[in-house]
Amino acid sequence: MGTAKRSQQSSPFAERVYAIVRRIPPGRVTTYGRIARAAGLTRSARMVGWLLHEAPADVAAVAHRVVNRNGELTGGWAWGHPSVMRALLEEEGVTFVDEYRVDLERHLWEPEDEFSERS
C-alpha cells in the first residue's frame, strides 16, 4: 500500500485521545479539556476537537459523548445539526439542563488521568 499515509499520521497525542474517547461509556459525557489533560496536553484542547473531526468511525461513533467545558454541544454541527447529537445523548440516557447543554453534574465522566500533569 503505497498510499497508506496522508494526514492520518496518528500522532501520539491523537492515539491517546482516541483511546480515551473510545473508553467513554454510554450515557456518560466528558469534555475536551478533560481528554486533553488526560492525554498529557492540558492546553491543547483545541486539537482534540480537530482530531475528532478527522477521527475514525469508531471514535466518531462516541464523539457525541464529548462536549465542551460548559457542557454545550459545540460540535453539534459536525453531525449536521446539534439536535442530532442531543438525540443520540438522550438515547443513551443523558439529560439536558438546556436545549443544547448536558448535565455535567450528572453524566460527567472523568478519564483515567494517569498522564495528568499539574503545574
Added chain:
DNA sequence: CGATTGACCTCCG
C-alpha cells in the same frame, strides 16, 4: 511560504 482559522481551555486583571 506566511497568515488565518479551528468540535477549546486556562490564566490573568
Added chain:
DNA sequence: GCGGAGGCCAATC
C-alpha cells in the same frame, strides 16, 4: 465572580 487575551498544534487558503 466576570471579562478579555493568550496559548497550543495542525490544516487550509
